[in-house]
Amino acid sequence: MSSDEELDEYPDGTVRLRNPNIELMDQDILYHLALGSESHDLISMFGDIKFVCMGGTPKRMEQFAYYIMEQIGHKLPAGTTLLDISQYSYRYCMYKVGPVLSISHGMGIPSVGILLHEVIKLMYHARVRDPIFFRIGTCGGIGLEGGTVVISEDAVDGMLQPFLELPVLGKLIRRPAKLDKKLCRELRALAQPDDPYETVTGRTMCTYDFYEGQGRLDGAFCDFNENDKMEYLNKIHKSGVVNIEMESLSFAALTHHAGVKSAVICVTLMDRLKGDQVLAPKEVLDEWQQRPCTLVSRYIKRYLSMKGRLSLDGHCGSMCVKSPRRFKLVQQESENYD
Numbered sequence: 043m044s045s046d047e048e049l050d051e052y053p054d055g056t057v058r059l060r061n062p063n064i065e066l067m068d069q070d071i072l073y074h075l076a077l078g079s080e081s082h083d084l085i086s087m088f089g090d091i092k093f094v095c096m097g098g099t100p101k102r103m104e105q106f107a108y109y110i111m112e113q114i115g116h117k118l119p120a121g122t123t124l125l126d127i128s129q130y131s132y133r134y135c136m137y138k139v140g141p142v143l144s145i146s147h148g149m150g151i152p153s154v155g156i157l158l159h160e161v162i163k164l165m166y167h168a169r170v171r172d173p174i175f176f177r178i179g180t181c182g183g184i185g186l187e188g189g190t191v192v193i194s195e196d197a198v199d200g201m202l203q204p205f206l207e208l209p210v211l212g213k214l215i216r217r218p219a220k221l222d223k224k225l226c227r228e229l230r231a232l233a234q235p236d237d238p239y240e241t242v243t244g245r246t247m248c249t250y251d252f253y254e255g256q257g258r259l260d261g262a263f264c265d266f267n268e269n270d271k272m273e274y275l276n277k278i279h280k281s282g283v284v285n286i287e288m289e290s291l292s293f294a295a296l297t298h299h300a301g302v303k304s305a306v307i308c309v310t311l312m313d314r315l316k317g318d319q320v321l322a323p324k325e326v327l328d329e330w331q332q333r334p335c336t337l338v339s340r341y342i343k344r345y346l347s348m349k350g351r352l353s354l355d356g357h358c359g360s361m362c363v364k365s366p367r368r369f370k371l372v373q374q375e376s377e378n379y380d
């Protein structure tokens with residue numbers, strides 16, 4: 043068995059860490075989440091998590107938290123609102139809605155990578171079983187019009203390499219950027235014929251830059267021309283790339299390395315074969331960004347209803363009823379940060 047195929051979780055489904063140092067430490071401070079294994083009761087706070095949803099901006103992920111709350115019928119105790127659990131990290135936002143975590147990851151591989159280290163450790167400390175991670179993002183389409191939903195089959199870097207390369211102790215390590223194929227198919231099957239937009243699957247290119255790295259002519263610097271750009275975009279399109287964004291490589295590589303199932307669902311903001319600038323009006327962009335959220339919500343609702351945790355009227359039963367324990371936790375969470 044290669045190290046890549048080793049058992050990545052304990053038999054009960056809890057996340058296994060590929061780092062023997064963590065369990066020898068007195069405490070583990072998840073610095074960028076403003077949480078710690080000793081300062082917080084991570085099992086009570088997060089032990090019931092099943093879905094971890096991430097996206098670039100704090101606003102999108104706050105809106106997703108309220109949206110999924112309504113979709114699964116999660117009720118907050120009277121007089122309380124959703125709390126940004128990581129607000130005092132001043133880095134990422136994090137909301138918990140029953141079995142769903144909604145977290146912003148910022149822009150680019152370094153930002154999402156740091157977050158994934160800490161969220162994967164959070165899953166471990168909280169003894170979460172078989173979590174599923176989603177990235178809900180935006181991207182540029184290749185041969186796809188704006189507003190198209192793309193579910194990534196796999197991720198490649200700007201050189202079309204299917205792995206994340208990271209210098210560690212002066213050596214380049216490579217981690218395969220693999221996404222869960224079955225999850226990708228299941229998500230595709232949840233697209234509905236009457237959705238007023240297309241939902242497709244394909245290869246996603248992940249770059250280290252929005253401008254030169256994605257072959258844009260409109261950055262502060264540009265050392266190539268329109269022909270060079272089109273030649274490159276046509277070449278990557280031929281190799282199966284249907285969209286370009288900036289986090290999928292790390293998201294796929296780190297979740298795969300942790301043995302966590304994951305999927306990347308992005309909406310295209312424009313067809314890069316037709317232009318570089320984001321020209322759609324703000325209201326249109328807002329509506330487009332809702333589309334990957336709708337697909338992920340359908341998946342979560344289907345999962346919860348199959349597990350008998352969502353009644354037909356959409357209400358989430360066992361995890362979300364007014365529980366005195368949960369109420370205490372909401373209070374505790376607020377108190378921790380007062």
Ligand SMILES: O=P(O)(O)O[C@@H]1C[C@H](O)[C@@H](CO)O1
Binds near residue numbers: 149179287
């Ligand atoms: O999830 P988001 O919308 O942040 O994803 C893409 C990739 C970069 O982070 C950003 C560039 O505009 O959008």
Ligand SMILES: O=c1cc[nH]c(=O)[nH]1
Binds near residue numbers: 183
């Ligand atoms: O073109 C785009 C649009 C959104 N995000 C990207 O990384 N690229």
